[in-house]
Amino acid sequence: MSLLEIKNLTAKLADEDKQILNGLNLTVEKGQVAAIMGPNGSGKSTLSYVLAGREDYEVTDGEALLDGENILDLSPDERAAKGLFLAFQYPIEIPGVGQMTFLKAAVNAQRRKNGLDDMPTPEFMKLVNGRAKELGISPDMLRRSVNVGFSGGEKKRNESLQMALLQPKLAILDETDSGLDIDALKIVADGVNAMRSPDRGFVVITHYQRLLDYIKPDVVHVLSAGRIIKSGGAELALELEANGYADIVGKAA
Amino acid sequence: MPAVQETVEQVRAIDVDQYKYGFSTEIEMELAPKGLSEDIVRYISARKNEPAWMLEWRLDAYRRWLTMREPDWARVDYPQIDFQDMYYYAAPKSNAAPKSLDEIDPAILETYKKLGIPLREQEILAGVAPENRIAVDAVFDSVSVVTTFKEELKKSGVIFSSISEALHEHPELVKQYIGSVVPTTDNYYATLNAAVFSDGSFVYIPPGVRCPMELSTYFRINEQKTGQFERTLIIADKGSYVSYLEGCTAPMRDENQLHAAVVELIAHDDAEIKYSTVQNWYPGDSQGKGGIYNFVTKRGDCRGARSKISWTQVETGSAITWKYPSCILRGDDSQGEFYSIAVSNGAQQVDSGTKMIHLGKNTRSRIISKGISAGRSQNTYRGLVSAHRRATNAKNFTNCDSLLIGNACGAHTVPYIESKTASAVFEHEATTSKVSEDQMFYCMQRGLTQEEAIALIVNGFVKDVLQQLPMEFMVEAQKLIAISLEGSVG
Structure with a gap:
């Protein structure tokens, strides 16, 4: 069974008529890193939001199976507990809520939904401190409010930290490279690479090939006008980098 | 985090109605005849066996009240109150003057137990470290039923009793201070209170004494059609310190009940009073039926040099709140603080804030107000900061933040700033934000349910103020806020 199987997914913004996803089909296997590339406005971010269950979008047709179960009727927190994680393009600030409070709330909320007891605090502290160190997150960052006053790089590293703590089955990275300098990009990529495993899949959404120098994809899909128009190996990304999207998009149209 | 989780569990445990203090106690009560007149004022005074000067003081207030008009400047809306259609005095019959807890009606003890306020000292002592003990004055409708730890407090010279008792045992202190901060002529409700107040707490901290425990008063309205008019007087003599907390609840009834209290604080040279309120009167149902009208006058007088008065309030209850705990910064170098969390949901209306009146030199004040509106509620911050001509170098910092949940509620900020001295520095910051869909x-x-997410975001919003509460009440207040917001989304 595939980790993620999207069949004929059609979706639009809840308060607009225009379809953004138009019968999208996509399969991601366990252990696979699938890159999704595409021009602006092709529906990349919409795909990530629809999979994570954002309310602003309405699914008008199709299904998305995670481990064989259609998740489109589940609430965002239920999807999260089933192992779906979205690394945000623009992580959200929550003033006054300490990082540790937030991380612990997230970890325990998911544990409870999966019938586990809360993680004992000492164990949790040890886990966070260990992962934070690997990602170059300073103790000071852990004492601050969630994402408040963080630089672009810090925010993305913070997303990586959350991913490392929550150990998802399927991680969707939405334009993780935006706003990152090379050093920050490397740290985030190292974090993802360290989590690659035969049981876990990644969907790496990106506009530029650059990120894929650091996170080597197994497959590359090209998204245009709300559907996958071409799939190939890592070399497809390089081809896009050299020739631009117009060539492929033109052919498909 | 545990607090957030507990909050959510507590919210779930509450089935249909969110208000868990809504039960009423069946107990035989002695009521004054219905309505208000000079005779009723005399009746109350006689019931309390008051000295003649006190009765005169009440009658003066009553006669003045007859000439006054109800204020209408607040952003609240309610039908005309019929002051003849309520009782002004209600006391448990069995409880004329209990000498000890054994003489108190068990139904009352049970009521407080249910509210989580143990009144038996041995029960309190059993589970609590000495430094965490809290002395309680329990006011049930119109009378104080018991005050705990009085003997122990006496050892350090602290007087903590009901105001009725203080009138007999320390009449000179009461006479000297009562009405000296909130005069009988002050405003419509304060004047009414002066005429008919039935009980409340009295605290005196002698010079140089740091009160050895937290003091608190727990107000409970039980009887139907009854107004509660309590009066609290706290005096911190030179160089003393006291921290005081009040809590309030009432049964769920579909009528509106009036609570018009007066609180006066006096801080002499170098004294400090910290006054915290967790107000959880019955707010009415989601349609706006029933609930308490909470029309309260609270004022502190920093009478001495370098004195300090700090108000902290967590307001979640009442159908209507009309309340402006204030500080008169009379002494040079005195300080006033106001920290407020006002939560409104359903059809609640809140018009609350503070007044910082700078009279002395180098006086400082600080206002942090967090308003959270949900449902169809209206939540107004109204505040005055003023500096007298002589108040050179007065400083104020004000920060008012409003958080909206949903799109049918309103938040309003009405600051008044008056400065008559060029050297005053007043800063005002205000923000209004919405719990954003992005945050949710x-x-x-990350796995949090909708309820958990709201609780987390709101607790973050009010954190600065929660930290001002005594430790034991911080978690309690956190839970209360989340419960008040149940059903505010989705």
Whole structure:
């Protein structure tokens, strides 16, 4: 069974008529890193939001199976507990809520939904401190409010930290490279690479090939006008980098 | 985090109605005849066996009240109150003057137990470390039923009793201070209170004494059609310190009940009073039926040099709140603080804030107000900061933040700033924000339910103020806020 199987997914913004996803089909296997590339406005971010269950979008047709179960009727927190994680393009600030409070709330909320007891605090502290160190997150960052006053790089590293703590089955990275300098990009990529495993899949959404120098994809899909128009190996990304999207998009149209 | 989880569990445990203090106690009561007149004022005074000067003081107030008009400047809306259609005095019959807890009606003890306020000292002592003990004055409708730890407090010279008792045992202190901060002529409700107040707490901290425990008063309205008019007087003599907390609840009834209290604080040279309120009167149902009208006058007088008065309030209850705990910064170098969390949901209306009146030199004040509106509620911050001509170098910092949940509620900020001295520095910051869908989605994507996400975001919003509460009440207040917001989304 595939980790993620999207069949004929059609979706639009809840308060607009225009379809953004138009019968999208996509399969991601366990252990696979699938890159999704595409021009602006092709529906990349919409795909990530629809999979994570954002309310602003309405699914008008199709299904998305995670481990064989259609998740489109589940609430965002239920999807999260089933192992779906979205690394945000623009992580959200929550003033006054300490990082540790937030991380612990997230970890325990998911544990409870999966019938586990809360993680004992000492164990949790040890886990966070260990992962934070690997990602170059300073103790000071852990004492601050969630994402408040963080630089672009810090925010993305913070997303990586959350991913490392929550150990998802399927991680969707939405334009993780935006706003990152090379050093920050490397740290985030190292974090993802360290989590690659035969049981876990990644969907790496990106506009530029650059990120894929650091996170080597197994497959590359090209998204245009709300559907996958071409799939190939890592070399497809390089081809896009050299020739631009117009060539492929033109052919498909 | 545990607090957030507990909050959510508590919210779930509450089935249909969110208000868990809504039960009423069946107990035989002695009521004054219905309505208000000079005779009723005399009746109350006689019931309390008051000295003649006190009765005169009440009658003066009553006669003045007859000439006054109800204020209508607040942003609240309610039908005309019929002051003849309520009782002004209600006392448990069995409880004329209990000498000890054994003489108190068990139904009352049970009521307080149910509210989580143990009144038996041995029960309190059993589970609590000495430094965490809290002395309680329990006011049930119109009378104080018991005050705990009085003997122990006496050892350090602290007087903590009901105001009725203080009138007999320390009449000179009461006479000297009562009405000296909130005069009988002050405003419509304060004047009414002066005429008919039935009980309340009295605290005197002698010079140089740091009160050895937290003091608190727990107000309970039980009887139907009854107004509660309590009066609290706290005096911190030179160089003393006291921290005081009040809590309030009432049964769920579909009538509106009036609570018009007066609180006066006096801080002499170098004294400090910290006054915290957790107000959880019955707010009415989601349609706006029933609930308490909480029309309260609270004022502190920093009478001495370098004195300090700090108000902290967590307001979640009442159908209507009309309340402006204030500080008169009379002494040079005195300080006033006001920290407020006002939560409104359903059809609640809140018009609350503070007044910082700078009279002395180098006086400082600080206002942090967090308003949270949900449902169809209206939540107004109204505040005055003023500096007298002589108040050179007065400083104020004000920060008012409003948080909206949903799109049918309102938040309003009405600051008044008056400065008559060029050297005053007044700063005012205000923000209004909404619990954003982005924040909710972010939290939920990480696994939090909608309820957990709201609780987390709101607790973050009010953190600065919660930290001002005595430790024991911080968690309690956190839970209360989340419960008040149940059903505010989705």
